[in-house]
Amino acid sequence: MQEVVVVGYGTQKRETITGSVSTLKGKEIVVTKNESVVNSLTGKIPGLRITQNTSEPGGYNNNFNIRGYQGGAPLIVIDGIIADGGQDILGRMDPNEIENISVLKDAAASIYGIRAAGGVILVTTKKGDKNGKFDINYSINQSWQQFVGMPESVSAIDFMMLTNEKRKHNFDNNFLSVQDPVYAYSDFEPYLNGTKKTSDWNAVAFREFAGQQQHNLNINGGTEKISYFIRLFKINGLFTNMPGT
Secondary structure: OOOEEEEOOEEEEHHHOOOOEEEEEHHHHHOOOOOOHHHHOOOOOOOOEEEEOOOOOOOOOEEEEOOOOOOOOOEEEEOOEEOOOHHHHHHHOOHHHEEEEEEEOOHHHHHHHHHHOOOEEEEEEOOOOOOOOOEEEEEEEEEEEOOOOOOOOOOHHHHHHHHHHHHHOOOOOOOOOOOOOOOOHHHHHHHHOOOOOOOOHHHHHEOOOEEEEEEEEEEEEEOOOOEEEEEEEEEOOOEOOOOOO
16 A cells, blocks of 8 residues: 555655655654653654653643754644644643644645744544454553652641741841741741651652653444544553542
């Protein structure tokens, strides 16, 4: 079978394309094992420059462009629909639901007008097979993770002492500090006699070392008139399961 490439106005055989188009199949994306689709594209598409602005969990604030440092952000089109806020939406997509990604770099992007001045990224998601075939696919990815450089929390006594010390050095245009301490001895006493204890909220909220499992279940099929693609996804991480939340 001759390779077919998605372009702005449909599909074409690769050998008949005169513009600059790069295509990446879904299986080439998932092999990176990155939760962000944008990060998974790093180094896989010539001319596509990606800058990861944060490593914060759940943060998808990435910058990427096709035409170099001075070029604008590319237009994101998902299944033929222009996605406003496309970079963030693309980053939040699950790599397992993507069939392929095509990048239009020059005149091939002109069909989308001025909004495509920075190029176009076409995303095609997976769909059910209309030949009546029923498929079930299941995969699991096991990994291990832990926080690196997690700051240690001070005890309640140390926190109150440091807060009072800060107030003591707040001169407020005076030669000597005239402000009273924030915490009095009565605030320290319950912790000194053991009535109250310091809570380590990091230990309550996070696991120190945790296995991460990612489960993917795909069900697809269909007939000549209708097709379906159902996907279930679950991931376990460092956050503990707290009762009542």
